[in-house]
Amino acid sequence: MVPKIDIDNVTKYFGDKLVLDRVSLKVNPHEVVCLIGASGSGKSTLLRCVNRLVVHDYGTIRLDSVSVDDPAFGKTGLQRRAGIVFQSYNLFPHMSVLDNITLAPRRVYGQSRTEAEDRGRDVLARFGMDGFAASYPEQLSGGQQQRVAIARALMTRPDVLLLDEITAALDPELVGDVLAIIRGLKDDGMTMMIVTHEMGFARECADRVAFLDGGVILEEDTPDRLFGAPQQVRTQAFLQRIIAAGRL
Amino acid sequence: MPALIGTMSIVVVFGTLAWFVTSAEQWPRIKLQFFNLDAMIAAFPRVLQGFWVNIQVWLTVLVCILVWALVLAVVRALRAPWFASFRLMVMIYIDIFRGVPVLLLVLLFGFGIPALNLPGLPNSGLFWGAVAMVLSYAAYVAEIYRSGIDAVHEGQRAAAKSLGLSEWQTLRYAILPQALRNVVPALMNIVVALQKDVALLSVIGVRDAVREAQIYTATTFNYSSLIVAAGLFLLATVPMARLADYLTRRDRQRRLQMAD
Ligand SMILES: Nc1ncnc2c1ncn2[C@@H]1O[C@H](COP(=O)(O)OP(=O)(O)OP(=O)(O)O)[C@@H](O)[C@H]1O
Ligand SMILES: [Mg+2]
Numbered sequence: 001m002v003p004k005i006d007i008d009n010v011t012k013y014f015g016d017k018l019v020l021d022r023v024s025l026k027v028n029p030h031e032v033v034c035l036i037g038a039s040g041s042g043k044s045t046l047l048r049c050v051n052r053l054v055v056h057d058y059g060t061i062r063l064d065s066v067s068v069d070d071p072a073f074g075k076t077g078l079q080r081r082a083g084i085v086f087q088s089y090n091l092f093p094h095m096s097v098l099d100n101i102t103l104a105p106r107r108v109y110g111q112s113r114t115e116a117e118d119r120g121r122d123v124l125a126r127f128g129m130d131g132f133a134a135s136y137p138e139q140l141s142g143g144q145q146q147r148v149a150i151a152r153a154l155m156t157r158p159d160v161l162l163l164d165e166i167t168a169a170l171d172p173e174l175v176g177d178v179l180a181i182i183r184g185l186k187d188d189g190m191t192m193m194i195v196t197h198e199m200g201f202a203r204e205c206a207d208r209v210a211f212l213d214g215g216v217i218l219e220e221d222t223p224d225r226l227f228g229a230p231q232q233v234r235t236q237a238f239l240q241r242i243i244a245a246g247r248l
Numbered sequence: 249m250p251a252l253i254g255t256m257s258i259v260v261v262f263g264t265l266a267w268f269v270t271s272a273e274q275w276p277r278i279k280l281q282f283f284n285l286d287a288m289i290a291a292f293p294r295v296l297q298g299f300w301v302n303i304q305v306w307l308t309v310l311v312c313i314l315v316w317a318l319v320l321a322v323v324r325a326l327r328a329p330w331f332a333s334f335r336l337m338v339m340i341y342i343d344i345f346r347g348v349p350v351l352l353l354v355l356l357f358g359f360g361i362p363a364l365n366l367p368g369l370p371n372s373g374l375f376w377g378a379v380a381m382v383l384s385y386a387a388y389v390a391e392i393y394r395s396g397i398d399a400v401h402e403g404q405r406a407a408a409k410s411l412g413l414s415e416w417q418t419l420r421y422a423i424l425p426q427a428l429r430n431v432v433p434a435l436m437n438i439v440v441a442l443q444k445d446v447a448l449l450s451v452i453g454v455r456d457a458v459r460e461a462q463i464y465t466a467t468t469f470n471y472s473s474l475i476v477a478a479g480l481f482l483l484a485t486v487p488m489a490r491l492a493d494y495l496t497r498r499d500r501q502r503r504l505q506m507a508d
Contacts, residue, residue: 053406076412083410090407094425103421104411152411 002065004029004160004191005050010059012045019045020056021215030189034202037212038238043195046212047162050193051082063160076108083153087165089145091137097124098133101152109156123151127181143174150181161185163194199242203227211235284472291464291473298460299480305456306446309381310439317386321393326415345387351448353380358452373452385442392434396427433499436492440485
């Protein structure tokens with residue numbers, strides 16, 4: 001099978017600091033891969049390399065066999081195909097919810113206002129946010145803001161979604177709602193790379209889990225095996241710490 | 249009770265001060281020289297007319313500054329590599345025009361350029377003096393814009409970029425609206441300062457309020473006309489300064505709320 005995302009021997013330096021060290025990872029179509037690892041291990045950087053928010057130094061990243069730096073993507077083709085959602089939502093505070101999610105469809109992909117807003121309302125309705133189209137981000141709870149951010153990323157119908165600790169900033173009682181949305185997207189067949197500290201979620205929802213340590217993928221396996229019988233000492237130590245913190 | 253004490257102290261202190269000044273031996277002479285009501289009334293129409301020039305120049309120059317400075321700030325904020333030479337030009341521009349006194353620029357442009365008699369270009373000192381003020385103030389305002397742009401969280405750029413917005417679109421739709429909102433209080437102070445600095449154009453012969461007052465002073469050897477001009481400036485700047493304070497306070501509260 002041709003992988004949807006094919007990360008091949010990718011290395012990234014920030015200055016002279018090695019942040020990703022010959023990382024290889026394949027994500028098949030409709031597959032959900034969770035990235036776990038300690039703070040600073042390079043999870044966000046790896047995710048951002050996929051949609052070129054960060055430009056990697058060596059190696060190749062392919063989306064459907066096409067390298068992400070291929071001019072064939074044009075200026076925005078990659079962004080249209082691979083959406084990203086951030087831990088801190090990053091909604092535009094000066095725009096209403098509807099303007100937030102229709103900005104790219106209108107300004108980048110040239111849709112008319114009515115066309116973009118019709119679809120925008122559909123997407124919001126799907127996430128139970130249809131009553132908030134005219135609200136501003138600061139009027140919403142964290143969970144609601146994150147649902148809007150997911151809606152924004154889905155507006156251009158990407159077939160890959162990159163999620164970077166999207167529940168880490170939420171109050172515990174709001175986490176469930178957002179995770180339910182991700183499960184729904186998985187059922188729809190969305191290909192996803194998910195950075196998460198929610199080990200329970202990773203265990204239940206991921207097809208595969210990769211453990212990143214110091215810019216290296218130390219171990220990669222099905223959730224049952226990686227959580228049940230980790231092979232590497234460092235993976236064991238990491239999971240021990242997570243269990244000690246009561247998060248597994 | 250604290251309010252009462254406050255009022256009392258103000259009455260006492262200012263009352264004493266006023267009594268001291270007016271009972272001084274020299275007071276009648278000072279009054280005649282600076283606060284001569286007849287002279288004030290006589291000078292008022294001309295000074296007011298001059299002040300109207302100040303207001304017109306101020307508003308025109310202000311609009312030009314805000315627009316030109318925005319162009320400078322945007323050029324400086326674009327990060328694309330092929331923009332490097334323009335960024336450098338803007339940095340040099342800002343260094344030069346912030347480093348030279350406005351008065352010097354007004355003299356240089358207001359006297360110097362009309363003297364060249366350049367074909368096809370306006371020849372009025374007022375025009376070139378105003379150009380000097382725009383060039384100079386825009387350097388400050390561009391830096392204010394830049395601080396506002398820098399204050400917008402990096403995550404906003406990342407979000408815009410990940411949605412496929414170009415660098416210019418990112419600035420235009422995501423960054424600038426937030427940046428401009430951030431800098432309104434700082435800009436208000438510039439607006440007030442500019443209102444006063446328009447009077448610098450009097451040195452190149454523009455018949456503004458200060459110039460008109462000076463003309464009156466030169467013929468009568470009485471300085472009351474300058475006090476009239478001062479009064480007009482205060483009438484305009486004090487409310488604006490209060491507004492600036494108010495906006496600054498509101499802005500700080502907004503930030504505090506957002507930090508919660
Ligand atoms: N823009 C940047 N410039 C310089 N260094 C960076 C930059 N972004 C990340 N780094 C560094 O790269 C390393 C990996 O960062 P990254 O954000 O990918 O880690 P992470 O695994 O996502 O951590 P966390 O769980 O805290 O989010 C860190 O040491 C970080 O300081
Ligand atoms: Mg991270």
